[in-house]
Amino acid sequence: MNDISLLQHYWWFLVSLLGALLVFLMFVQGGQSLIWTLGRTEEQRRMLLLATGRKWELTFTTLVTFGGAFFASFPLFYSTSFGGAYWVWVLILLCFVLQAVSYEFQLKRGNLLGTTTYRIFLMLNGILGPLLIGTAVGTFFTGAEFVVDKSAVTSASMPVISHWANSLHGLEAAFVPQNLLLGISVLLLTRVLACLYFINSIGDSALQLTCRRRLAIESAFFLLFFLTWLVRWLCAYGYAWQPADGSIYMEEYKYLHNLLAMPAVLALLSVGVVLVLCGMVTGLRGWHRAIWPAGIGSVFVVLALLLCAGWNHTAYYPSVVAPQCSLTIANSSSSLFTLRTMTYVSFIIPFVLAYIAWAWRALDRTPITPEEANEKH
Amino acid sequence: MNTIDTSLVDWSRAQFALTAMYHWLFVPLTLGLGIVMAIMESIYVRTGREFWKQTARFWMKLFGINFAMGVATGIILEFEFGTNWSNYSWFVGDIFGAPLAIEGILAFFMESTFIAVMYFGWNKVSKRAHLAATWLTIIGATLSAWWILVANAWMQHPVGMEFNPDTVRNEMVDFTAVAFSPVAVVKFCHTVSSSWVLGAVFVVGVSCWYLLRGKHTEFAHASIKVAAWFGLAAALITAHTGHQSGRDIALFQPMKLAAAEGLYNGGTGRGLVLGGILRPDADWTSTAANEESKFLFHIECPYALSLLATHKADGYVPGIRNLQEGGYPLPDGAIALSAEEKMARGRLAIAALADYRKATDEASKAAALATLRENFDYFGYGYLKSPAELVPNVPLTFYSFRIMVVLGGYFIVLFAGLLILGKKVAKKQLLLWGVVLSVPLAWMASQAGWVVAEVGRQPWAIQGLLPNVAAISRLETSSVQTTFFIFLVLFTLLLLAELRIMGKAIAAGPETHTPNA
Numbered sequence: 001m002n003d004i005s006l007l008q009h010y011w012w013f014l015v016s017l018l019g020a021l022l023v024f025l026m027f028v029q030g031g032q033s034l035i036w037t038l039g040r041t042e043e044q045r046r047m048l049l050l051a052t053g054r055k056w057e058l059t060f061t062t063l064v065t066f067g068g069a070f071f072a073s074f075p076l077f078y079s080t081s082f083g084g085a086y087w088v089w090v091l092i093l094l095c096f097v098l099q100a101v102s103y104e105f106q107l108k109r110g111n112l113l114g115t116t117t118y119r120i121f122l123m124l125n126g127i128l129g130p131l132l133i134g135t136a137v138g139t140f141f142t143g144a145e146f147v148v149d150k151s152a153v154t155s156a157s158m159p160v161i162s163h164w165a166n167s168l169h170g171l172e173a174a175f176v177p178q179n180l181l182l183g184i185s186v187l188l189l190t191r192v193l194a195c196l197y198f199i200n201s202i203g204d205s206a207l208q209l210t211c212r213r214r215l216a217i218e219s220a221f222f223l224l225f226f227l228t229w230l231v232r233w234l235c236a237y238g239y240a241w242q243p244a245d246g247s248i249y250m251e252e253y254k255y256l257h258n259l260l261a262m263p264a265v266l267a268l269l270s271v272g273v274v275l276v277l278c279g280m281v282t283g284l285r286g287w288h289r290a291i292w293p294a295g296i297g298s299v300f301v302v303l304a305l306l307l308c309a310g311w312n313h314t315a316y317y318p319s320v321v322a323p324q325c326s327l328t329i330a331n332s333s334s335s336l337f338t339l340r341t342m343t344y345v346s347f348i349i350p351f352v353l354a355y356i357a358w359a360w361r362a363l364d365r366t367p368i369t370p371e372e373a374n375e376k377h
Numbered sequence: 378m379n380t381i382d383t384s385l386v387d388w389s390r391a392q393f394a395l396t397a398m399y400h401w402l403f404v405p406l407t408l409g410l411g412i413v414m415a416i417m418e419s420i421y422v423r424t425g426r427e428f429w430k431q432t433a434r435f436w437m438k439l440f441g442i443n444f445a446m447g448v449a450t451g452i453i454l455e456f457e458f459g460t461n462w463s464n465y466s467w468f469v470g471d472i473f474g475a476p477l478a479i480e481g482i483l484a485f486f487m488e489s490t491f492i493a494v495m496y497f498g499w500n501k502v503s504k505r506a507h508l509a510a511t512w513l514t515i516i517g518a519t520l521s522a523w524w525i526l527v528a529n530a531w532m533q534h535p536v537g538m539e540f541n542p543d544t545v546r547n548e549m550v551d552f553t554a555v556a557f558s559p560v561a562v563v564k565f566c567h568t569v570s571s572s573w574v575l576g577a578v579f580v581v582g583v584s585c586w587y588l589l590r591g592k593h594t595e596f597a598h599a600s601i602k603v604a605a606w607f608g609l610a611a612a613l614i615t616a617h618t619g620h621q622s623g624r625d626i627a628l629f630q631p632m633k634l635a636a637a638e639g640l641y642n643g644g645t646g647r648g649l650v651l652g653g654i655l656r657p658d659a660d661w662t663s664t665a666a667n668e669e670s671k672f673l674f675h676i677e678c679p680y681a682l683s684l685l686a687t688h689k690a691d692g693y694v695p696g697i698r699n700l701q702e703g704g705y706p707l708p709d710g711a712i713a714l715s716a717e718e719k720m721a722r723g724r725l726a727i728a729a730l731a732d733y734r735k736a737t738d739e740a741s742k743a744a745a746l747a748t749l750r751e752n753f754d755y756f757g758y759g760y761l762k763s764p765a766e767l768v769p770n771v772p773l774t775f776y777s778f779r780i781m782v783v784l785g786g787y788f789i790v791l792f793a794g795l796l797i798l799g800k801k802v803a804k805k806q807l808l809l810w811g812v813v814l815s816v817p818l819a820w821m822a823s824q825a826g827w828v829v830a831e832v833g834r835q836p837w838a839i840q841g842l843l844p845n846v847a848a849i850s851r852l853e854t855s856s857v858q859t860t861f862f863i864f865l866v867l868f869t870l871l872l873l874a875e876l877r878i879m880g881k882a883i884a885a886g887p888e889t890h891t892p893n894a
Contacts, residue, residue, distance in 0.1 A: 054497050057448075057489035064452055065481030071459065072478035075470025075546075082456060083463025083850035090460060090860055093453050094867070100449035101871050104441055110881035112874035150545040153468070153847075154731035156724075156760060157380040160464045161545070163851040334471045335541070335548040345479050352486045359490045359510075362502050 007339035008329040009311060011073035014346060016306035018066040019137070020299040023186060025059040026133075027197045027295070028052045030190030032099070032126030035119055038198065038214060044207050045119070046107075046373040051201045052194070053103045054363055058356065060096060072342055076148070076332035077317055080162040084146045085136065085170025092132045099125040127187065134186030136170070138179030140309040141233060141255070143318035145172065148325040165321045178236070181229040188222035189276075189298060196283045196291035203367030212284060219280040233305075234259075239318035241328050248315055248323045258308040265304050265311070272300025381846055388857040389461045389849050394831070395861065396454050398824060399868045403447035405823050408522060408569055409576015409611075410440050411515035413604055415508075420603075422508045432596055435887035436580065437511075441496060442878050446871060453864065461857065465838050465848035472538050472549040473528055476556070480524035488517030522572075523565050530561035532839050533830070534629045540753055542733045542746060547842070560625050567618035570611045571826060574788050575819040577608025581795060582816035583883055585809040588802070593886050598800055609792035615785055620685065626833075627686035627694070628708070630840060632767060633833035635697045636661075636774040638682060641671050643696030643705065649681035652779060655772050662765035664701045697771070701764045714755075716764035723759025726752035757837065760847045769835040777828035784822035791815060 031052040039045030071078040082089050098121040105111045106118035145165040152161045166172055173179045195215040199208050238254020241247065251257065259266040279294020310316035315326035333339065414436040421429035455477060459466050466473075494502060494510035502510070531537075537554030538547045549555060581604050584597035626634045635643065638650055641661065653675025661671070683692040687708075695713070699705045703715030714722070729748035736742040761767065791812065795802060802808060834840060838848035 054493050057492060058486075060448065060452070061481065061485040061489040064455060064485055065478070067456060067459075068474070068478040068481040071466065071470060072474030075467055075474050078459045078470060078474070079463040079466035082459025083461070083466070083852070086460055086850070086852055086856055086860075089456060090863075093456055094863070096452055097449040097867065100452070101445045101874070104445035105874055105878060108442065108878045108881070109885070110877040112870070112877050150467075151731065151734050153464075153545050154727050154734070156727070158851070159760065159847040160381070160849065160851040161467055162463060167853065169852070169856065334474065335544075337552075338471050338475055338549045341549070341552045342475055342478060345482060348482060352482060356486065356490050359494050362506075363493060363497055365501065 004333070004336045004339065005330070007336065007343060008073075008333045010343060011069075011333065011339055012310040012316070012329045013307065014349075015066065015069050015073060016303050016310070017299075018062060018069055019306050020302035022059065022062045022066055022133075023189065023302045024193065024295045024299050025055065025062050026130050026186070026190040027193035027291075028056045028059045029099075029126045029129045030187075030192070030194030031198065032122040033187070034126070034191060034194055034214065035123055038195075038207065038210050040210070043370050043373060044204070047202050047204060047207060047368050047370065048198060049103070049106070049119075049122070050373045051198060051368055056099060056103055060100060063096065073334055073339060074327070074329065074332045075334060076162075077327055080146050080148055080327065080332075081144070081317065084162060084164035085139075085144060085173070086164075087168070088132060088136050088170035088173060092129065092136070095125040095129045095132070098122075099129070126190075130187040130190045131183045134183035135173050135179045137186075137306075138176065138182040139173050140306070140316055141182075141236065141238070142173075142176050142178050143239065143320035143326070144170070145321045146319050146325065147322045148319070148327075178229065178232055181225055181232070185222060185226040185229050188218055188225060191218040192222050192280065193291065193294060193298065196279060196294050199283060200288050200291045201364050201367055203369050212286065215280065215283055219284070239315035239323065239326050241313050241315055241326070241330070243313055246328070246331055248318070248326045248328075250323075254314060255308050258312045258314060259304075261312050262307070265307050268300050268307075269304035272297045272302075272304060276301060381849065382854055383846075385852065385854045385857060386845050386849055388854055388861060389852075390845060392461060392857055392861045392864065393454075393457055395864055395868070396450060396457060397827070397831070399864075399872070400447065400450035400454050401824060401827055402820060402872070403443050403450065404522070405572035405575040405820075406443045406579060407440065407447050407518055408515070408572035409574065410436055410443070410579060411518055411576070412573060413576055413580050413600075413607060414440055415511045415515050416603055416607065417600075418508050418511050422504050428595070428599070431887050432599060433511075435596070436600075437495065438882055439583075439879060442875060442882065444492070446875050449871070450868065461850050461852075462838065462848050463850035465843060467546055468843055468848070469535075469538075469547050469839060471546055472531065472535075472555060475549065475552070476524040476528040476531075480521050484517050484521035484524060486517075487513055488521060491517065519569060522569055526565045526568055527556055527558075527561045529830075530558060530564040531555055532837075533564075533834060534558065534560040534625070535839050535842055540749075540756070542730055542749060545730070545734075560629065563618055563621045563625055567615060567622050568826075570614040570618060571785075571823060573611035574608055574615055574785075575823050577604040577611060577792065578788060578815055578819035580604035581608065581792075582813050585802070585812040586883070587886065589806065589809045589813065594803065596887050598803070601795055601802070602799075605792045605795040608788065609796065612785065612789045612792060616789065619782070619785065623685055624688075630834055631695050632697065632700050632769065633774070633829075634686065635695065635700060636769045636771045636833050637778040637829055638694075639671055639675075639771060639775045640682070640694065640696040641698050643694050643699040645683065645693050646680050646691045647682040647694045648677035648679045649685065651676045651678055653677075655775060659771075661697055661771045662768045664698055664764065697768055701767065716758075716767055719755045719758040720761055720764070722752040722755040723757060723761070725759070726756045727759040754841070757839070757842045757844050757847070760844050761836070766836050766844070769833050774829055774833040777825040777832070780825040781822050781829060784818050784825075788815075788819070788822075 031048060035045055035048055039048050102118040102121040106115050146162055148162045150161050153159050195211045198211045234256045237250050237252055239248055240251040240254055275293045275297025279290045279297060283290030310329050315328045317327035319325040414433050417429055417433035421433055491510040491513040495514050498507055536558050537549060537551035539550045541548050581601050584600040587593045587597040639655055654673040656671055656673055659671040680690040682694055684690050686694050695705050701716045703713045705713050707713050726749055729745045733742055733745035736745055836844045838845050
C-alpha cells in the first residue's frame, strides 16, 4: 500500500470507529424513546432523564465529530450526500436540535412549552434519530441516487459538481426495505442498550425490574430485525471497484467476500455479535454491568460493518443511477498532505478517550437515587 | 435545472445567515460568562467562602440555559456547509474540513465531557477537580472558537493551499499557514475578547438589576467587581485587535473597507468617517465618473483612514469606484487591474481548466495548465456576470461598522465608570438603569461585527476564489425556503423559551443555601 492508500484506510477506520461509537452512545436516544414506557411515575421519569441527561452531550459531540472527520477525510461524500440527501440530513439535525434544548429546558420554570412538550421532543428524537441515521447508513450498502461530474466546475451556468437524481432528496431511502430494516435494527439496539444502561446507572429496584422486562422484548425484536438484515446483507450484490482504473462493477456476495477476505474484520463482527448476545442474556439475568459487553459488542459490530462498506475495494457510497460516480475511499478522500496532517492530530484520540473514561466513572460511580433526581441542577 | 436560480443563492445565504446570527446570540455569552463563573469558582476554591460558590453556581445556571441553544444552533451551522454549500465543500473541503475535524476532536469532546462534571459533579469529585472541569469546559469552548475562526479567517484570506486541476479542488500545502495565519490570530483575539465583553456586560447588567430592586446586594457588588475588571480588560483588547483587523481588511479585502467607510472615490490622505448618513438614493455600483458625495452629511477625521489603513497619513486608500476601475497603485508597486480585467482573466482560468480536463496529449495539458496557473488568482471572478456584483451592501456594512465601533467605545467607558464608582453605584438609579439597558447593546455590537465581516465580503464565499453563486448545492429553491422557515420558527420559539427561562432564573436570584454544600 502506498502512503495515500494507507492513510485512506486509516481514516476510513477512524470514521467507522466514530460511527460505531455514535451507535453505542445512542443509548441516550433509546432511553428517550422509552421515557413513558419505563417511567411509570414522575420520579422514575426524572431518574431516567437524569441518567441520559449526563450523557447526551457526548452523543451529540460524537455526531458532530463524525461529520467533521468525514468532511476532513472524505470531502466528496460530505459534498455529495449532505447537499443531495438534503431532507434526510435536515430531519436528523432537527431531531438533535430538539434534544439539545429539551434536556436543559424541560424542568425549568417559564419554559414556555411545558415539561410534557419537551419530553415529547425527546421521545421524537429518541425514535426518529436512530431510525433516520440507520436508514441513511443503509444507503452505504444499497446506494443512493446521485451524479458527480467534477468538470461541471468549468460551466459558467451550472458549476455544481454533484446533484441528486430525484426530488425527494434522500427520503426515498426509507422506501428501500433493506435500509428500513437497518434503521429499525439501530432503533431497537439503542433501546436494548438504554435498558442495560439504566439497570447499571439507576439505583431503584422497581425501575430496574421494569427495565429487565422491557429488555427481553426489545432484544427479541432487535434480533429478529437485525438477523434478517444481516442475512440479506451477506447475500447481497455490492459495488466493487477495480484498483487498476477505479471503474465500478457489481459483485455478487460482495460483503460476504469482504468478510472472508478480511479475517480480522470477520473476527471483529463475530466477537461483537457474541458480546451483544452476552450483554442481553446477562442483563436479563440481573447483572448490572451488562451494558459493557453489549456496548463494546455493538461498537465491534458496527465497526466491522462499516469497514466492510469501505475496505477491500468496495464503493462505500454507491450511485444507483450512475454507478461510475460511486464514491470509494480512493476517489473521495482528501489529499495526502491533509490526511497526513489529520493523522498527527488523531494521535490525541487516546488522551480524549482517557478523560472521557475518567469523567464517566466519576459521575456514574454511584447509581442515581430518587433524591438525586429531585435535586435542582 | 441547467442554470443556477439566483433566488436559490439568496435563500441559501439567508438560511446560513439566519443560523449564524442565531448561533451568535448564544456563543459569545457562553465564552464570556464562562470565564466570569470560572474566576468566581477559583475564588471559592482559594478562599473557601461559601458565598463565592453560590455566586459561581448562579452564573453557571444561566450559562447552562444559554449553552444548550448554542449547541443546538451550532450543529446546524456545521452541517449546512454540506447541505447548502456542497460545491464549496468539495472545492475547498481539503482545507476547510480539517479545522472542523480538529475542533471536534480537540475542543468539543473536552467541552462536552467536562460540562457534565461541572453540572453534575459538585458532590462527586473534589473541589479542585470540579474547578478544573469548569475551566476545561470553557477552555474547550474557546478552543472550539479558535478552530472555527481559523476556518472563517481562511475564507476571508485563503492561504496555504494550491489548486489541483486533476481533482478540481484546492488542496492544503501548509497547515501552519492555515492554522496560524495572522488574519486568523487577529480574528480569534478580536472575536473572543468581544465575547468576553458581552459576557461581562451581561453580568453587570443583571447585577445592576438586583441593585435597583435592592436584592442580593452583596452578590451584585461582588459580581460587578469581577465582571467590570474582566470586561474593561476585554474591551481594551477588543479595541486593539479591532484596529489590527482593520489593517488586515485594508490589505486583503479593500472592497470591504471601502463599503464600511462609505468610500466611493478613494485617494491619498483620506479621512475616517466618524459618523454620517448615507444618501438613500446613492448608486454605489456605477463606475460612471461621479464626484458627488454619497452622504447627506458626515463628520470626518482628516487623514485618519489613510493612517489606519496604511500607517501613512498620505497613504492611498482605494474606493469602491477605484476597485472596479483599477489603475491605482498597489502596496507592492504594481498597478491594480480593473474588475473587467479580473473577470476576463478568471474566465481564461476556467476555460483553461476545461481544456486541461479535455486534453488527451501532454503538450495540450501543459499549455492549458500554464494558462490556468497564470490566471488562477482571478479564478473566482470568472463566474461573475458584472463588476457591480463585486460591491457588497454598502449601507448595511457602513452602519453596522459604526454601531460596532461606537458601542465598543461605550463599553470601555461603562466598565471604567463602574470600577471608579465601586459600591457608590447602588445609589445612582439612572446609571443602574443605563447599565441594565446596555445588555441588549452588547448583542447589537456583536451581531453588527459579524454583519461587517460577512456582508462586507460579498459576493465571495472564499475571497477572490469562489463566489456564492458557484459554492451552493443544487437544490430546488422551495426546499431551501421550507427549511428556512422551519429554522426561523423553531429558533425563534426556542429563543423565546430561553429568554423566559432566563428571566425566571434571574428573578429567582442566587440561592443563599445549598444542601450538601
